[in-house]
Amino acid sequence: MAYRWKNDLTHADVTPNAAFMNRRQLMAGIAGLGLAAMARPAAAAEGDLKPNSWEEITSYNNYYEFGTGKEDPAQNAHVLTTKPWSVKIDGMVDNPGDYAFEDIMSKMTVEERIYRFRCVEAWSMVVPWNGFELADLLNMAGVQSGAKYVAFETLYRPAEMPGTAYKVLEWPYREGLRLDEAMHPLTLMATGIYGKPIPNQNGAPLRLVVPWKYGFKSIKSIVRITLTDKEPPTSWNMANRREYGFYSNVNPNVSHPRWSQANERRLGGGLFASRKPTLMFNGYEKEVAGLYEGMDLAKFF
Ligand SMILES: Nc1nc2c(c(=O)[nH]1)N[C@H]1C(S)=C(S)[C@@H](COP(=O)(O)O)O[C@H]1N2
Ligand SMILES: [Mo]
Numbered sequence: 681m682a683y684r685w686k687n688d689l690t691h692a693d694v695t696p697n698a699a700f701m702n703r704r705q706l707m708a709g710i711a712g713l714g715l716a717a718m719a720r721p722a723a724a725a726e727g728d729l730k731p732n733s734w735e736e737i738t739s740y741n742n743y744y745e746f747g748t749g750k751e752d753p754a755q756n757a758h759v760l761t762t763k764p765w766s767v768k769i770d771g772m773v774d775n776p777g778d779y780a781f782e783d784i785m786s787k788m789t790v791e792e793r794i795y796r797f798r799c800v801e802a803w804s805m806v807v808p809w810n811g812f813e814l815a816d817l818l819n820m821a822g823v824q825s826g827a828k829y830v831a832f833e834t835l836y837r838p839a840e841m842p843g844t845a846y847k848v849l850e851w852p853y854r855e856g857l858r859l860d861e862a863m864h865p866l867t868l869m870a871t872g873i874y875g876k877p878i879p880n881q882n883g884a885p886l887r888l889v890v891p892w893k894y895g896f897k898s899i900k901s902i903v904r905i906t907l908t909d910k911e912p913p914t915s916w917n918m919a920n921r922r923e924y925g926f927y928s929n930v931n932p933n934v935s936h937p938r939w940s941q942a943n944e945r946r947l948g949g950g951l952f953a954s955r956k957p958t959l960m961f962n963g964y965e966k967e968v969a970g971l972y973e974g975m976d977l978a979k980f981f
Contacts (some may be wrong), residue, residue: 803873
């Protein structure tokens with residue numbers, strides 16, 4: 681890719697959430713900047729890029745391996761063992777192998793990305809992720825010239841995952857991207873939120889984040905990445921191919937068979953939770969529309 685994504689804002693610019701700062705920083709902020717500066721973050725929140733709170737992001741989750749209720753993952757995922765952790769990278773790569781999580785982290789550049797996050801169920805949040813570009817990891821593995829797709833798998837460990845007793849989906853949870861989507865600079869491997877290690881319920885120790893696609897493409901707790909020349913099977917598509925396409929790009933003009941995707945409910949703020957029009961490619965049209973030039977997005981939904 682010719683460019684690296686630059687954030688317009690960091691969470692320090694946009695977070696009015698005092699709980700995120702520790703007390704010393706807060707006092708220093710008040711002493712050093714004065715009240716006018718302390719008031720600035722809310723004003724700088726630039727409409728829809730104001731991050732949700734830590735509490736919101738980590739207590740309302742979809743992670744069916746731990747149950748299908750929104751509160752189930754936060755309640756059940758603490759038993760997940762994430763140390764040691766390794767990711768098998770295989771298929772059409774020059775350097776296949778089992779990569780220890782720590783070894784990956786020692787080679788990757790972690791940065792902050794504040795992204796909109798839009799679930800196919802029509803709710804949304806804004807999350808200040810920490811992570812590295814998937815492209816950097818794939819380049820480390822050495823993608824071979826015939827590879828066209830990337831397949832991902834979540835850990836499948838029934839003893840720690842009560843939700844897998846029910847066959848609501850094909851386990852292990854599987855997802856996939858076209859290679860050019862995977863190499864796009866917006867495509868992130870997230871390892872943190874608000875500068876802290878990513879909590880189990882959000883997909884510890886590393887999960888995919890593809891901000892222009894519906895949330896289910898952003899597969900959690902990844903243990904395997906396979907480069908292949910065929911479109912890989914994916915769990916939601918296997919469950920219902922009429923409702924969940926391989927691409928699943930956020931698109932307000934293509935309805936889910938059972939509901940409209942024109943609007944979304946932005947979580948947070950209690951009484952101030954609001955409905956917003958859903959943006960084409962979740963607001964990342966400028967960056968990603970080129971990937972789909974000439975494609976019928978209603979057919980390849
Ligand atoms: N392994 C796995 N990954 C998953 C899911 C899941 O059930 N299992 N749910 C997906 C869905 S539907 C969404 S909306 C997001 C939710 O991410 P969050 O809980 O961090 O907000 O994770 C996605 N990744
Ligand atoms: Mo979702």
